[in-house]
Amino acid sequence: MKAMSVVVKSSLVALGLWCAMSLPAWGLPLLSLSATQAGSVVQVEVTASGATDLYAYQFSLNFDPGVLHATTVSEGPFLATGGPTFFDAGTTDNVGGQVSFMFDTLLSAVPGVSGSGILAVIDFSVQQWRTLTTLSLGDVMALDSQLNVLPSQTQALRLQIPEPGVLALLAIGLLALTLAMRRQARP
Numbered sequence: 483m484k485a486m487s488v489v490v491k492s493s494l495v496a497l498g499l500w501c502a503m504s505l506p507a508w509g510l511p512l513l514s515l516s517a518t519q520a521g522s523v524v525q526v527e528v529t530a531s532g533a534t535d536l537y538a539y540q541f542s543l544n545f546d547p548g549v550l551h552a553t554t555v556s557e558g559p560f561l562a563t564g565g566p567t568f569f570d571a572g573t574t575d576n577v578g579g580q581v582s583f584m585f586d587t588l589l590s591a592v593p594g595v596s597g598s599g600i601l602a603v604i605d606f607s608v609q610q611w612r613t614l615t616t617l618s619l620g621d622v623m624a625l626d627s628q629l630n631v632l633p634s635q636t637q638a639l640r641l642q643i644p645e646p647g648v649l650a651l652l653a654i655g656l657l658a659l660t661l662a663m664r665r666q667a668r669p
Contacts (some may be wrong), residue, residue, distance in 0.1 A: 511624060511632060513541065513601070515617055515639035524550060524606040524643070526617060530560060530598060535626040537564075537594035538587035541636075542572065542621040543604060547579035549615040549643065550606040555581055560599025565592045583621060594627040608643055616640050 511533040517526045528543070530536060539561070545552070555571035565588050572584035584602055588594065618638040626632050 511536065511634045512637060513619055513622060513624075513634055514637040515543075515619070517617075517639060517641050519608075519643065522608045523553075524608060524641070526604045526606065526639070527558065527600050528602045528604070528619070529558075529600050530624075532598065533560075533594075533624075534596045534632075535594035536561065536596070536624055536632065537627040537629070538585065538625040539601060540583055540585035540621065540623050541619045542580055542582040542584070544618045544620055545579050545581075545606070546615045547576050547609070549608070549610045549613050550617075551576045551609055552581050552604055553607050554605045555584060556603050557586055558600030558602050560597075560601055561586050561588065561595055563599070564588050564595040565590055580620075587625075588627075592627065594625075611643060614640060614642050 512531045514529050514531065515526055516529065517524055519525075526543070528541070530539075543552075552574045555574065557567065557569035561567050567586055567588055569586040570584065571581075573582050575582065581604060586601065616638055619636040622634060622636055624632040624634050
């Protein structure tokens with residue numbers, strides 16, 4: 483009976499460890515990427531979700547330089563909701579495909595911000611159309627107002643870049659089809 487109890491306890495411990503390593507980290511702030519495209523410009527937002535007492539952060543953004551070139555990097559509004567900030571746009575390398583070590587910090591002894599919001603905005607010019615590309619975050623560090631490291635998780639972005647000419651041809655085709663249907667409907 484005692485041996486069975488040890489086996490059951492060991493199994494429960496092993497199951498707990500497996501779950502801790504296999505399941506997503508619930509409650510940890512998530513840094514994610516989203517994108518919008520207007521013609522030959524793609525705007526990528528780096529967003530924090532579920533942050534608690536975020537006082538400072540740094541990260542690098544990795545991209546395929548054959549598909550995109552970074553043109554501008556700017557501070558998002560989220561951290562500034564806690565007070566004055568100091569933002570550095572990092573170093574842009576369009577040959578290696580990285581905007582490295584962007585960082586932002588609050589400047590006074592105030593609590594960090596909590597909730598969700600945009601940390602940074604990066605504009606890209608499209609170098610190659612009709613392609614699927616991936617953007618990802620690296621070198622991520624987040625600090626709370628006591629300068630303790632906040633564990634966080636990141637989420638990459640797979641982005642399909644359509645060719646503007648294809649979209650224009652589709653719109654013209656739909657317009658022509660609509661006009662043809664209207665003409666046939668007239669007596």
